[in-house]
Amino acid sequence: MTELVARHAIGAPVTGQALVANDGFSARYDLDRVAGTFSRPAHKLAGQSYVGKILVLDTAKGGVASAWMLHEMASRGVAPLALVFNSVNPILAQGAAFGELTMLAGFDGDITALVPQGARVSLDPARRLLILI
């Protein structure tokens, strides 16, 4: 079991499967929020379902819509389980706060390289920990 410490954390503890890519994240730019998949053709996760996954990505990109969209996706049960970033922008933090989503950001090292694809992961925001099970 490996524990990785984040500098920023919000939300409730969760455990789930990681979906990992060294790419950005924007709910508007990257997602088909009806199908629950990554839809931007150039995205490294294009075509893959994000629903119920712990997304481990490099950084938040794009616009302010993600703050509403995380809340909207959660209301329909097509949201990711949690978000983990190397670097986060205010929109994702605001969206996580508003949508009551778990999010960790800022690690020593590239989190997209430290978490294996498909790994089972626990997030403990109170202790700012990502735990590889």
Next chain:
Amino acid sequence: MNLSGEERDILAGALGPVPKLALEHQIKVGDFFGAEDFVPVTQAHIMADTESLGEAGVRWLEGLAAGKVGRRRVRIPTITDPRGTDFAKAAFLGHTAAMLTLEERTIAAFVKLGVMMTDTCINYQTVQPATLNEHVAFGDTGVVIYSNSVCGARSNFEGGPSALAAGLTGRTPRYGFHLERQRRATLALRVDFAPRSLNEWGALGGVIGRIAGNYWSVPLIEGIEASPGSDALKHFGAAMASFGSIAMFHMPGVTPEARRRADVAPDRLPEQRVGRAEIDALEKSYRKDDRVDVVVFSAPQLSLLELAELAELCAGRRFSIPLLAVTSPQVKPDADRMGYTRTLEAAGGTVLSGMCFYQSYAREIAEAKGWKRLATNSAKLVNILGGYGYVPMLASMEQCVAAAQTGRLA
């Protein structure tokens, strides 16, 4: 966070449940970023198109607006980003009755909350630009980067719920670009060519946004010989924010906090050159076809000067495919009065007001109208629309107008 007496009172419910909820949300965000306290803000700008809100977001707004106890109205001037439709052209766009009902409910809720429905993403050109050192809470990344960089104002990206919270409490957590230390340049880009057109300024912004890479980067841009003007800086900043999530740049001699490099940059910065080759490569990467289904000028909304230029290019032409020009409710009456709308529509174009193409159910428009290959002079728009199923292509205003006539992009 350190709270003032007034903030403790709000948190205790002294002003009612709506300001309390707003402040609780702001404290969560402030705690996440380690904000020490709040900073008063003079204006808020809310991005809240209904495609983003969905039924859940609209119900949440209606819940706030229905509050009977305490204060529910905003306490500082609070304005809105583009809406999800232009009601006058909704049928043409294929917007459904359900979409329009959601819009109407949202507008009704915002009006009850005291929000001014300005419906614009170019408020710095049309409503009231923020001024040097003015702390504001702006949504729309293009508005934030322009206000921070060109106006010298101080704002983070404020998503809709947070911007509304700032309107309701009159303050925002003091972190990020409200702090002097966050506004220093973190990398330098030397531009060794002079962009000539808005699409080139947008492409340059996109290239720099990709290089800078994340919200906390502040590029210092050197090599720009003359002030580019408001519309060029608008496209430049909007694209940089879109491609890179960048909220601020400095351009010595042009932007107010960087009269000279030393004002904003340490002695040593990582440096990189950007030339025409990088701009051409970005444009070429989107050029997947030469056939075009629709031409769109939007993102950001067009200024009166852009509409004047566009009208001149459209005069006397007859389009074979739709051409849409999207502007703000403040600019549209002037465009009507000056005859620009009439000129565009005589050529077969459509002038839309108070919306922005990508914030107006772009995926559903594509399905309703059968549009896929889209030409635009907005680098921001090409960056966004790929995820909505379009094949967006970037070209100059002149090339886009010609494409509207021939159906092909030269």
